[in-house]
Amino acid sequence: MFKLGINLTRSTTLVLKRTMSSQESDVLFETLNNAGIVTLNRPKALNSLNDSMVTKLLPQLQQWESQKTLVIVKGAGEKAFCAGGDVKEAIDKSKGPKFFRTEYNVNYVIGNYKIPYIAFINGITMGGGLGMSVHGRYRVATEKTVIAMPETKIGLFPDVGGSYFLPRLQVNLGLYLGLTGDRLKGSDVVKSGIATHYVPSKRMHELEMLLSRCTNEVEVDSLLNKFHEPLEEFSLAPHIKHINYCFAASSIEEIIERLEKVQNDWSVKTLKTLHQMCPGSLKITLRALQRGAQLDLGQCLQMEYRLACRATENHDFPEGVRALLIDKDNNPRWQHKSLADVDDDYVEGYFKKLPEDKELKFFKANL
Template sequence: MFKFGGNATRIATITFKRAMSTQEPEVLFETLNNAGVITLNRPRALNSLNLSMVTAMLPKLQEWENSKHMIIIKGAGEKAFCAGGDVKAAIDRVIGPKFFFAEYNVNYLIGKYKIPYIALIDGITMGGGMGVSVHGRYRVATERTVIAMPETKIGLFPDVGASYFLPRLQVNLGLYLGLTGDRLKGKDVVKAGIATHFVSSKRLYELETLLSRCKSDSEVSALLNKFNEPPEEFSLAPHIKHINYCFAASTVEEIIERLEKVQNDWSVKTLETLHQMSPGSLKITLRALQRGAQLDLAKCLKMEFRIACHSTEQNDFPEGVRALLIDKDNKPQWKPKTLAEVSDDYVESFFKKFPEDKELQFFDAKL
């Protein structure tokens, strides 16, 4: 093993310390007039969330709920608001559950936040990025916004409260987005009901400045409405009746049967997409969305925590991350390999409760 000599060791240590001291925090917390501003600050990693970021966000959000008029959250750089969670770390059986525990607590707090929470979802917004935006009161999309929940492609399932918000989208759109991972862009994000407003990216600085001066929710709402641009026709409009019909089916197999009956370009493409996904993830996702439709956000997150933790113990989540993000061979070896091999017992095993001390606990739980 190579060893540094005395001088070299000192130089390396000083260089490392300098690098550490000049490194900007991964999440920035600033006050702008009446607003607490959170900036997700990992632009090279498309602002993806890691354990230290969500751990820092929770106490700050709690503190600011009682001392600010509103929260504004945004991403550094021009490419992404937040491309998701750091799944390379989340597949670890120790780090994964800790990350999900902290992340889901942040999602839960945002969902019950008392003051206006405004997410500027400019750029790529996927997975964990949806979790720190969609549960808030206001979500502002721009022409650069691209949203998706692509988890079934990496052997996971749409989490961060997706089992709550996806089934509540109109015309089975949420089931379609959750199973296929399809992307929506720009004004489509408002049309789908995921964003509340659309503002051109070049006006975001002005919007943020003016928002920060607001003193009430009614002022925030009026200002956002003033900046909001009218929607255009939904790009999925020609397929809505088929989405509604196909994704109303109660099993993945029946969804596929219905898609095969439709027989048009959209249904062929959708079938191709579904056949690339982890068969186990598709069935787990459908069940989670079906159950989540009847549950509140807190219960959805508790359910998702069980599925996420069980996923770190199984083949498909680590294998999907390996194939798509680490080795990048794009050849995941799913187990089970086919939908027919995904038994009901296999699916149910992901929903199994843990002992009470291993379940998801919320920060405000009564002890």
């Protein structure tokens, strides 16, 4: 009887230790039936990705690809799937490139995943959160989903494969979203092509349980289609014609000229937004999206890595992060006061190849 008491106490202690250690981890990995479950576990930071998280994600995702039937990725807490990358870490000249290198490798693995990869994008999903979801086969949005690529506001550009997926959205929608950082919510995220299914948040736990029992992709597909609910009309539908026309222009200046011709509430608001963005970022972003339309995901990520490394070395990205996220004075002093000041040499300088030993290599390369 006494021995049994000791064993019970010891096993209880082990359980407590295991629970405590998993609670401390910034990303959790569990097996549920046939599924590998990833939980991004920094709810107070809206599950923003840091170097520690992406360093753990890369080998685990690679390992599970040959061991599981499917992988589900979700965010801890009620507010966010993943609000992006930890940009305060990313602006560091030495830490930044290391973080981007691993993060982009994770994006590449997701984009080439051989088994169903299902992202539950419930809540805020921005920047790096889209990199953790949009390249996978299935992306499930809920009424709480809010997506955006707001990088031009902080002196960066839509990375994590943004140059690959944004130009491939319908009717120049991706160029509009990438340059303005506009947000889409709920069923709009499916209408835009960023999510594949729409399921109410109250049903997500049930969906996770049933998905974990699936034995092949046909079952996964069928189950997701059963849970998928009818969509409301796309909120941008009245503006699609103008988005397609304005954002087909070959330069930022011409986009602005076309917006000025439209002259309605939407175009006035869009012009105001563009004038708040970093001029250098707008020009670099447009060029990256134009080139990305002709490249595969791996090539896009390699291009973006050059841009990201240069961003950590230049003025605008650290300054944007300072103004909007550190000092929060919302008064960034950009390198260029206007679009006219941003010349072609400056933009092209970002795209130049890095020294061979500094170029992005994929840890699981099949390029």
